[in-house]
Amino acid sequence: MASRSESIKSDKAIKAIELFRKRMNRQAIISMGVCVHCGNCTETCHYYQATKDPKMSPSYKADKVRKIYKKHFDWLGRVLPGWVGAKDISTDADLEELKDICFGSCTMCRRCTFNCPMGVDKALIIRTARGILTELKVAPQGILDVNKDQWEVGNQMGVSDEEYLETIDWLSEELQNELGDPDAKMPMDIPDCNIVYAINPREVKYAPMSLLASAKIFYAVDESWTLPAKGWDNTNFGLFSGDNALGGHMGKLVFENVQRLNGKMLVTSECGHGYRSTKWESPNWSGIIMKQPILNFLEVVCDYVNSGRLKLDKSRNKEPVTYHDPCNYARSGGITEEPRFLLRQSVMEFREMYPNRADNWCCSGGGGAMSMSEYSKRRLEAARIKAEQLKATGAKIVATACHNCVDALTDLIRHYKLNMKVSLVGEMVANAVVIEKKPRVAVPVVRGDAFLKGYTILVVDDEPDMVTFLSAVFEDNGGTVIKASNGDEALTALRRQKPHLMTLDLSMPGKSGVEVFEEIRRDQKLTRLPIFVISGQPELRKLIYDNSFAPPEGYADKPIDEERLLLTVRKILNIPHRS
């Protein structure tokens, strides 16, 4: 018979307790029970350091989960709950509070774990709670949407097979043009290669530069590699959402395709959580232990340099560079020296950041934080610690090896007005690559080929300098430009002139870019218009990760350089260099 307290519990609360019981393993039980509330972890958390809010202490946050353990498992807690801080989850509001703590104020970076004298894995505690909340659908919409995309489409950005193959095709042409070699290719689904290369969907959707960089390096060493046609997403929101079944599903997709293609090794591109999931977590979640080794791109490139296969010219990267250790590499993956080695070989001046390696501060975008737009303000506030760390290096470029970190660092650099750029390590290396082999047949490099001739582009921005810059670049490349300085003007121009593409700023007086975006996506006649968001606002993440509408076809953070701008436009309009 249910007790009185159980009888007034919400259905979700009852289910939460059931799930909690199911998820307890020995490590979790120990981490729940061993904390002595010494407070040593408090100052190791970037949320606490930035806000000095006692409720941001890792111990306090973990206690919100631990109180359930104490109520249902701890011997004294079951008899005298108030004595040991045991408290049950009773209402949906309790679950909402737990959601806010577990998703909104912890990136599961594990910095506190490494500084806990007892060895409490607080990230494990938080992830346990996340898994329960996700199963109950009490999770940020962005997390639920991406989970759904990974379950249903097989990748985190809902990229269709057609879009994936078209993009890779287009990138192949870009690569051929850049290298002047018609044999340079992005190999697709080739069996028996040395490397099956699993990537981050962001590289297909929004950041093709990093995939081009990898392809250039593989080309330079004449590597036998392939992208798989299926199971190509190395990212895994199962890690962030705590959904082990999804984690296993995504791992299985990747592993089965490596086996189908009979690749000799699986290499993941630069993605912190993707590497951690694929190498360390997914085999456990899926139960599939491949005979092929799983490596990160940086480990492979290190080998190329060490064996003399890859020659680098560091004079091509003249500006001082520092390195940000992604948490999933440094604290959960065992990769800290390879990126440093590569940067020292690729750049004129490498500056260490302090603290570093396993002691590094989180970029503030870990644990799926970039997909939870409702917590952007808190995320950016907590990012102050990272901003101070970056500023102290005096470097002009911060290199990192994770796409989430790239996004988070870009956001915080703009927010804290730092004079820095963000780059992936692979991009820095690719820029320094010395290619010695001669192409069989030279492909003429086409520059200024008026590739936008016949295309009309609507430029929407309230900053006159930005409008002038964008218009000049598009017109120089043969495009016709329509200008709008606010949302209403943009919608009017759009309905009258039907452009092929719209660039959209999000922060504008009157109707905001977000409202314009949503209005276009709701309008059946306009919904297919490709939109390239160029903005400095964190609201951008909502448009990408929340599935209420189809995401923008392209996005870039301000300031944007001409090369990135044109590459993205060509990608969106599917125009190769040699059009």
Added chain:
Amino acid sequence: MDEFLKILEDQVQIVALSIMAIVYISKVIWIMRFKPFVEKTPAKGSHRAGIAYSFATIAMPWSMESSSKKPYKYIEFALFHLGVLTAILISFIIPYWPQVMESTAVVFLTRTIIGLALIAGLIRIVRRIAFASMRVISSPDDYFSLFLLEVWLFFAFWAAANNNYWMLVGFFALTAFFLIYVPFSKISHYLLWPFARYYLGKHLGHRGVYPKISERSVRQVTNAINQGV
């Protein structure tokens, strides 16, 4: 010696210790009934090295920012725990090897250690009460355990000379209470600590994260990478 004190020092302690042992054994059995997460992936590092490093962190204040940046906290931790260990030790020495405590040097040393632990404990109480970040994470058990340990250390300090009847009664009465209360309270953290450090060390050692790479060891690792190891 008073018969009451004799019973309190001996039979009562044995009974209390037996209860503690039964509870601890039950607790360990209970923990072992939960299935551990078993790593199936091929290791990048060494389990043994990871476990050894994980346990060694207790003696390496430089390995954690929480102690390297605030060395006084580590000193306080060491003194407090050393004092508690000393008090536990004299709870066995006084009834079974009382001649040891006849040495003034031993008594002086014992009192110095326990006295420093008392000061460290006092600092801990003040910190727990004075700082908001400590108050929000503190339960009644946290306050009670710390306060009671202070009282116990106070009695231990005076009982060390083995010549003050009421201090000895207070010390052994509290010791008996602790032996029964501790397994249920946060003070039993030392029972779980080896498990926690073992599993964390094994997990991070497997991935090559532990032993943690420091600036000092970077050169070695870089050389290893250069040699393609």
